Amino acid sequence: MTRQCLDKDIKITPVEGRVHVIFDDAEIASSINAMHLDEPGCPRRVYFPRADIQPGILExxxxxxxxxxxGEASYCTIKTLTATGVDQVWYYPDPCPLVEPIRDMLAFWGDRIEIRYSAV
Structure with a gap:
């Protein structure tokens, strides 16, 4: 399969400090290695290394x-003891060259997701 990737002014930068993912009032991720992805016309997204996600909660x-x-995004569902977030996590296993730095990193979005920042 041939992949067609278009060019766009997307910027990927390291997050300063620590960033946390709160799902249903519980922290499910914390990282000092997360990346911001700024894409014109879209909300800023934070991508997290898989190793910084609480184990056993993603399906x-x-x-x-x-x-x-x-490129093509794959999705995961968050499952904790108290809540389920269907398809509220995505990642790019084979991204376009433009966004190679976020390969296999996870982004979160949904009504019970909150992204918080703190100093290291």
């Missing part, structure tokens, strides 16, 4: 979407 989903700038 792979069959959901896939395609972005002409980033």
């Amino acid at each position: 792979e989903s069959e959901t896939r979407t395609t972005c002409p700038y980033k």
Whole structure:
């Protein structure tokens, strides 16, 4: 399969300090190695290394979407003892060259997701 990737003014930069993911009032991720992805016309996203996510809470989903700038996204569902967030996590296992730094890093989005920042 040939992948067509378009160019866009996307910026990927390291997050300063520590960034946390709160899901349903519980911290499920914390990282000093997260990356900001700024894409014109879209909300700023934070991508986390998989190693910085609480183990055992993500289940792979069959959901896939395609972005002409980033490639095909794979999704995960968050499952904790108190809540489930269907397809609220995504990542790019084979990203377009433009966004190679976020390969296999996880982004979170949903009604019970909160991203918080703190000093290291």
